[in-house]
Amino acid sequence: MSAPIPAWRDGRLTPVDKLEVxxxxxxxxxxxxxxxxxxxxxxxxxxxxxxHTPGLWANACCTHPAWGEPAEACARRRLVExxxxxxxxxxxxxxxxxxxxxxxxLTEHEVVDLFxxxxxxxxxxxxxxxxxxxxxxxxxxxxxxAEIAAAPARFTPWLRIYLRDAADRLIPAA
Numbered sequence: 001m002s003a004p005i006p007a008w009r010d011g012r013l014t015p016v017d018k019l020e021v022x023x024x025x026x027x028x029x030x031x032x033x034x035x036x037x038x039x040x041x042x043x044x045x046x047x048x049x050x051x052h053t054p055g056l057w058a059n060a061c062c063t064h065p066a067w068g069e070p071a072e073a074c075a076r077r078r079l080v081e082x083x084x085x086x087x088x089x090x091x092x093x094x095x096x097x098x099x100x101x102x103x104x105x106l107t108e109h110e111v112v113d114l115f116x117x118x119x120x121x122x123x124x125x126x127x128x129x130x131x132x133x134x135x136x137x138x139x140x141x142x143x144x145x146a147e148i149a150a151a152p153a154r155f156t157p158w159l160r161i162y163l164r165d166a167a168d169r170l171i172p173a174a
Contacts, residue, residue, distance in 0.1 A: 003018055003066070004016055004017055004018070005018050005021060005029075005065070005066070005067070006029055006064075006065065006067055007021045007026040007027065007028035008026060008027045008028065009026060015067050016028075018064065021064075022052065022102070022106040022107060023105070023106060024107075025106075025107030025108075025109050027109045027110075027111060028111070029064065029065055029071070029111050029113070030062060030110040030111065030112045030113070031062065031064075031065060031072075031075045031078070031112065031113050032059055032061070032062045032112050032158065032162065033059065033075045033078070033079060033114075033115045034060055034114075034115070034117070034162075034170045035060040035083075035085065035116075035117050035119050035124075036117070036118050036119065036171060036172055037118065037119040037120065037121040037138065039140055039141075039174035040121075040139055040140045040174070041060070041138070041140075041141065041144070041170075041171045042059075042083075042119075042126075042137075043058065043059065043060070043137050043139055043159075044057070044058055044060060044061065044083065044128070044132075044133045044134075044135070044136050045057050045058075045133065045134040045135045045136070045137075046058055046132075047130060047131055047132050047134045049131060050132075051104075052102045052103055052104060052106050053103060053156050053157075055134065056154060056155055056156045057156065057159065058156040058158070058159050059158075059159055060079070060082075060083065060085075061078045061079055061082045061083060062078075062158060063075075063082075071113035071115075072092070072113075072115065075113070081129060081132070082128065082129055082133055083128050083129075084125070084128065084129070085124070088117035088118075088119055089117060090115040090116070090117050091115065091116050091117065092113065093114040093115060093116050093166070093169045094114055094166070094169060095112060096111075096112050096114060096161070096166055097109075097111045097112070098112070098158065100157035100158065101157075108157065108158065112158075114169070116169070116170050116171075121138075140174035141163075141167055141173060141174060142173075142174060144171075145163060145167075148163060
């Protein structure tokens with residue numbers, strides 16, 4: 001069994017097992033972070049052992065807040081846990097809601113608090129957790145759009161949605 005996360009069930013927010021949330025496609029809160037540097041954004045390729053979308057490219061990090069955890073605190077926690085990044089100034093970039101079918105019959109129905117941070121590429125040190133992150137790379141917004149257009153199946157559904165609906169507020173133009 002996985003950890004419970006907040007999800008809306010019968011019109012109210014309640015703790016629900018994370019896998020159950022995705023099996024049932026329950027609407028739930030999430031956070032997503034974009035780390036940018038010099039006109040490029042940091043992508044991570046999800047580890048092969050992830051329970052959904054393994055091996056796909058995503059933005060710097062995404063997760064679900066724990067019960068009662070504020071979105072920004074959750075975003076900061078997850079940057080450290082996934083990438084070893086600490087101390088960046090996170091800027092709220094709004095909220096987006098989406099629903100996407102995933103592999104294995106799972107569904108994401110998320111209400112996502114979006115954050116962006118500008119990093120100094122000369123001093124940013126990444127220490128990815130291999131249980132979470134297979135590899136990382138930097139890419140500019142136009143090149144990312146071109147790669148997604150050419151091979152959308154290599155990217156998580158949420159990254160494709162963010163690029164379509166919110167790129168201007170998440171990734172600076174090169």
